[in-house]
Amino acid sequence: MTRKELIDNIYRKRSFLCVGLDTDPKKLPEVITTNVTNDDPVFSFNKAIIDATAPYCVAYKPNLAFYESMGWKGVRTLERTIEYIRVNYPDQFIIADAKRGDIGNTSRLYARSAFEHMGVDAVTVAPYMGEDSVTPFLGYEGKWVILLALTSNKGSHDFQLIENKEGTPLFESVIEKSKEWGTPDEMMYVVGATQGRMFEDIRRVAPESFLLVPGVGAQGGSLEEVCKYGMIDGQCGLLVNSSRGIIYASLNEDFAEAAAREARKLSDQMSKLLK
Amino acid sequence: MTRKELIDNIYRKRSFLCVGLDTDPKKLPEVITTNVTNDDPVFSFNKAIIDATAPYCVAYKPNLAFYESMGWKGVRTLERTIEYIRVNYPDQFIIADAKRGDIGNTSRLYARSAFEHMGVDAVTVAPYMGEDSVTPFLGYEGKWVILLALTSNKGSHDFQLIENKEGTPLFESVIEKSKEWGTPDEMMYVVGATQGRMFEDIRRVAPESFLLVPGVGAQGGSLEEVCKYGMIDGQCGLLVNSSRGIIYASLNEDFAEAAAREARKLSDQMSKLLK
Secondary structure, three states: OOHHHHHHHHHHHOOOEEEEOOOOOOOOOHHHHOOOOOOOHHHHHHHHHHHHHHHHOOEEEOEHHHHHOOOHHHHHHHHHHHHHHHHHOOOOEEEEEEEEOOOHHHHHHHHHHHHHHHOOOEEEEOOOOOHHHHHHHOOOOOOEEEEEEEOOOOOHHHHOOOEEOOOOEHHHHHHHHHOOOOOOOOEEEEEOHHHOOHHHHHHHHOOOOOEEEOOEOOOOEOHHHHHHHHOEOOOEOEEEEEOHHHHOOOOOOOHHHHHHHHHHHHHHHHHHHOO | OOHHHHHHHHHHHOOOEEEEEOOOOOOOOHHHHOOOOOOOHHHHHHHHHHHHHHHHOOEEEEEHHHHHOOOHHHHHHHHHHHHHHHHHOOOOEEEEEEEEOOOHHHHHHHHHHHHHHHOOOEEEEOOOOOHHHHHHHOOOOOOEEEEEEEOOOOOHHHHOOOEEOOOOEHHHHHHHHHOOOOOOOOEEEEEOHHHOOHHHHHHHHOOOOOEEEOOEOOOOEOHHHHHHHHOEOOOEOEEEEEOHHHHOOOOOOOHHHHHHHHHHHHHHHHHHHOO
């Protein structure tokens, strides 16, 4: 999906919501697990969540850890989930939240996995190993790298804020350097919603880039703050993710309706905030 | 596997070789791919490589990218490979080279995948997201985190060498900080063989830790230099990995014998260097 298509989808749907499909196979509604004819309960759950939330979001982000925890069968479930979105909701932007990154020779294989095998639109990549670990993910037409910059977790303070001799924190060095590798038409950054005013610093170094923003909801980030400091007028420039707050809004029979309700609530807020 | 068991294996076999099972499904010997009854050619290849090299090494390190590039079927092949080593060569230390790392909630799932599902001894972890992305991998008895410190690739210079205001490069900050999270009985570091004399700096901050050393062979690192600056007397403290140099020593019918020959060559050198 191109940048223009993504922006068009956002303004058409008046939403920049990304639903995180972080489905823990050990945490499913009883109505799903007690269905004895169900040979792939995680897929059934995802399918119901997707059907319920698709009107309110523009992107889905399965985190690969949740699927890998079930071994190869989980990876098959992931592939079925991606295929289901692709076929039934072709205007959704699909992000493999993988946080991959390895030497060039090996990152090429991860890129093959994400873009050629799974067929997602974007993959999250960890920057620690530098240029040749990131660039193999670039150069696929209409595909995106989403590079970790300033993450939403407590541990983000351990290394990402370390300042170099000129006072530049690591996450800014990551953005500055990576701008030499890819354009805002093919590279986004992960910036946690929990980072509040840091979005001003981010926008100083990445004025045009889309930001993938986790941390709204269960992790406590504020949507208003993110938009105030992070939104780009007329282009949005944000994909705000919520995972647990939506998919686990209820674990009762109404789990899908509850997910839709939470997604719609966020989408309504986004509609008002969209400039 | 405990640290003592690993060290015992190294001195018994007079080798600290780790064979990297980076099997590219698109690069297999003809004798494997033309076997029409073969429904899992990568596994057949791995099996032959493992049987041929096991006498000369103490560890195997499949890199997950190569298996994921084939989707869920590749992950099934990976699981079969790990199971094969576990059953037939129980004294081998198995490393899932995954370079994972995510927020705590998610890293826990990656740990579940590596240690509970695949049953490997160790997993490589990327440090960018800090403490809560790493610690969920710790606390499994006899299991290890191998944290990226100073990698073997060109891109390692982009961020890992950035010095903070006190002149400490990032990779040293990573080691210093992570020593608060885990002991040398459960945490190793990745240090590329291509980094030569930097091993002196590493040993200053991590005098007791095992180092997983890629980059000998195809990437050009020197085994002698690594041992001169990195070895710990009486404990070795090194696992030196070779992937392509061994598994792709030949693509002809003699591929397994060629792999054994290369592994033996390295193992013979290691025997002489082992103090």
